[in-house]
Structure formats: structure tokens, C-alpha cells
Amino acid sequence: MxxxxxxxxxxxxxxxxxxxxxxxxxxxxxxxxxKLLAGKTTEINRLFTASxxxxxxxxxxxxxxxxxxxxxDADKLFGVGKELFELSLEEKQKYDFSEQNxxxxxxxxxxxxxxxxxxxxxxxxxNISKDDIFGLSDQIPAPELLHRNRKLIESFMxxxxxxxxxxxxxxxxxxxxxxxxxxxxxxxxxxxxxxxxWVKAPPQxxxxxxxxxxxxxxxxxxxxxxNRLGGLQVQMPGTDDWVYVRPLPGHAIINLGDAMVKFSNGxxxxxIHRVIAPPGAQAECTRYSLVYFARPExxxxxxxxxxNAIPPLEGVEEEVSSKQxxxxxxxxKRINLGQVDFExxxxxxxxxxxx
Numbered sequence: 001m002x003x004x005x006x007x008x009x010x011x012x013x014x015x016x017x018x019x020x021x022x023x024x025x026x027x028x029x030x031x032x033x034x035k036l037l038a039g040k041t042t043e044i045n046r047l048f049t050a051s052x053x054x055x056x057x058x059x060x061x062x063x064x065x066x067x068x069x070x071x072x073d074a075d076k077l078f079g080v081g082k083e084l085f086e087l088s089l090e091e092k093q094k095y096d097f098s099e100q101n102x103x104x105x106x107x108x109x110x111x112x113x114x115x116x117x118x119x120x121x122x123x124x125x126x127n128i129s130k131d132d133i134f135g136l137s138d139q140i141p142a143p144e145l146l147h148r149n150r151k152l153i154e155s156f157m158x159x160x161x162x163x164x165x166x167x168x169x170x171x172x173x174x175x176x177x178x179x180x181x182x183x184x185x186x187x188x189x190x191x192x193x194x195x196x197x198w199v200k201a202p203p204q205x206x207x208x209x210x211x212x213x214x215x216x217x218x219x220x221x222x223x224x225x226x227n228r229l230g231g232l233q234v235q236m237p238g239t240d241d242w243v244y245v246r247p248l249p250g251h252a253i254i255n256l257g258d259a260m261v262k263f264s265n266g267x268x269x270x271x272i273h274r275v276i277a278p279p280g281a282q283a284e285c286t287r288y289s290l291v292y293f294a295r296p297e298x299x300x301x302x303x304x305x306x307x308n309a310i311p312p313l314e315g316v317e318e319e320v321s322s323k324q325x326x327x328x329x330x331x332x333k334r335i336n337l338g339q340v341d342f343e344x345x346x347x348x349x350x351x352x353x354x355x
Contacts, residue, residue, distance in 0.1 A: 016282065017280065023279055028058050036166060056254070073159065077152065121212060121214070122210075126198045156292070198288070201289075202287075212276060223291060224252050226252055229287040234272070255270070258270050298323035
């Protein structure tokens with residue numbers, strides 16, 4: 001798989017140290033949102049290739065109004081995220097709802113294990129429920145800062161969900177599913193685990209730089225990620241090699257999650273990835289990320305769908321709903337919720353390793 005030549009791109013963010021040029025990076029395809037919206041066959045085929053081979057790709061948001069709006073909202077939300085994490089720890093901990101069996105709200109640094117050796121994570125999260133923002137559920141308590149920015153969050157969620165729906169529609173056709181099968185499992189106004197997440201990872205000690213977020217596959221269907229510093233790594237298919245994913249201005253990093261593996265009986269890929277300290281001089285900076293996670297509606301059962309391109313089923317499938325899957329994966333490694341079961345909290349990692 002070859003990415004388009006990056007020599008014609010602005011590849012660094014002006015206020016941050018440059019990404020090193022002497023380290024291996026993932027050869028992700030760079031796709032055009034404008035061309036996908038226009039139904040360009042070549043671009044659609046490239047999206048499907050990326051979804052089967054590695055499950056990650058860049059999506060250029062700069063060539064259409066939908067993408068430009070999402071970029072504008074994302075830029076503003078980066079500022080909101082920085083302000084959010086500057087709140088006192090005491091204030092942020094008021095919004096940790098993990099003991100109420102909820103993954104929304106705040107997760108402090110060191111709240112979850114990253115590996116079986118007992119190392120703890122090195123980042124903070126704040127998760128905002130799509131159902132809360134769209135009035136589909138009770139409003140979840142949140143800092144005043146987030147109440148003031150609900151309209152901005154809603155705008156970002158709408159544009160992100162539109163992009164997710166486009167990707168799902170393309171995959172729906174490529175898998176030979178009945179029209180709208182996948183989009184109808186991910187309706188914007190239906191109850192689901194969709195969320196916006198802010199992430200903050202401060203610089204790690206120079207003599208102890210390691211994994212900040214352990215290797216995993218994503219819980220849901222499609223992830224839309226905006227970040228500006230390196231740190232994200234993918235494990236290249238069929239190898240034990242980890243390589244950085246270089247952030248690109250004006251682009252989101254898109255990846256597929258476990259639900260797409262289950263719906264396609266392993267044809268589509270939810271690739272293993274992790275977060276470590278940023279490379280080179282970037283390691284001295286605080287790393288912020290903004291993510292939109294799209295997941296199947298809560299009552300959708302994660303199982304093989306009937307499509308012409310989907311491989312036949314061998315053996316017996318686990319019957320698990322989207323909500324059950326997300327809860328056990330999202331909270332399974334939290335240190336405050338009892339003994340951790342790494343096998344139960346795993347996703348489709350073994351399927352990814354076999355491909």
C-alpha cells in the first residue's frame with residue numbers, strides 16, 4: 001500500500017516541533033473527502049482497499065464544505081479541550097462516572113492498566129455522549145465550560161457523523177449488503193455509545209518514556225481522529241513492527257473498529273494500535289487529541305451480516321449487543337472496578353494478528 005506523495009503537502013503544524021523525517025511511518029492511503037462525496041469510483045475503491053488491508057487511512061477535509069466546517073469546529077474544540085484539562089483535579093474528578101458503570105465524563109491519568117505487567121496509562125480523557133448533546137438521554141453533569149460549548153460540540157458531532165455515514169454507505173455497497181444496512185445501524189438520532197473525546201498526554205520523563213495507552217482495537221465502527229503531535233502507532237499487518245502515524249494538517253485519521261470486523265466476518269480490518277511518547281523534539285510537548293467515535297446503536301447485535309462479499313461463517317458466534325461490548329471494553333481495565341480480566345476486555349485483536 002502506498003500513500004500519495006507528501007512533498008506537495010504542508011506536513012507540519014507551525015506552532016509545534018516538526019515530526020522527525022528519519023523514522024518509519026505507516027504508509028496510509030490519503031483519500032479526498034470531496035471525491036468520496038462526489039462518488040468518484042477510484043477514490044471509493046481506494047477506501048475499500050484501505051479498509052481491508054489495514055483499516056486506517058487519512059481523509060483530506062480541505063476540499064469540500066463539510067470537511068472545512070469540521071476542521072473549523074475541531075480547531076475551536078482543541079482550545080476547549082486545553083481549557084477543560086486545566087481545571088483542578090478535584091473539579092474534574094466530580095465527573096468520573098466509572099463507578100456508575102458509565103464511560104462518559106472524566107478519566108484521570110493512571111486510572112487504567114495498559115498491560116499485564118501492571119503499568120498504568122499516562123493520559124487524561126473526557127468523553128461527551130452524543131445522546132446527551134442531542135437530547136436523546138438525560139443530561140450528564142459536566143463542567144460549566146462544556147455547557148457553554150454545547151452548540152459547538154453538537155455542530156462537530158453532526159459533521160463527523162455525516163462523514164461516518166458516508167464511509168458506512170460506501171462499505172455497505174462494497175460488502176454487497178442490502179441498501180442502508182450499515183447506516184441504519186448508526187442513526188444519529190438513535191441511542192448509542194457515540195461520543196466525542198478529548199485526550200491530554202503530558203510529556204513523559206526523559207528516562208521513562210513508554211506506552212501511554214496500551215495496544216488495542218477500537219470498540220465501535222468508525223473513529224475520526226484529529227491530532228497534531230506524533231504518538232499514535234499502528235502494528236503493521238502480519239508483523240510485530242510498530243510504526244508512527246504522522247499527523248497531517250487539514251486531515252483526519254480514520255480507522256475502523258471491532259463492529260466492522262464482526263459485521264464483515266473479518267473481511268474488514270480493525271487494526272491494533274497504541275499511543276507512546278511523541279518522537280524526537282515533539283516528546284517535550286503536551287499531546288492533545290480530539291476524537292469522534294461512532295458505534296452501532298445500543299441494541300444492535302455484533303454478528304456477521306448477510307452480504308455477497310462477506311465470507312461465510314465458521315463455528316459459532318458470540319451473541320453480544322453493542323452496548324454490552326462497549327461497556328466491557330471501555331471499563332474492563334479500570335483499576336477502581338475490581339480485578340481486571342484482560343481476555344474479557346479484549347477486542348478483535350487476535351483476528352487482526354492472524355491477517
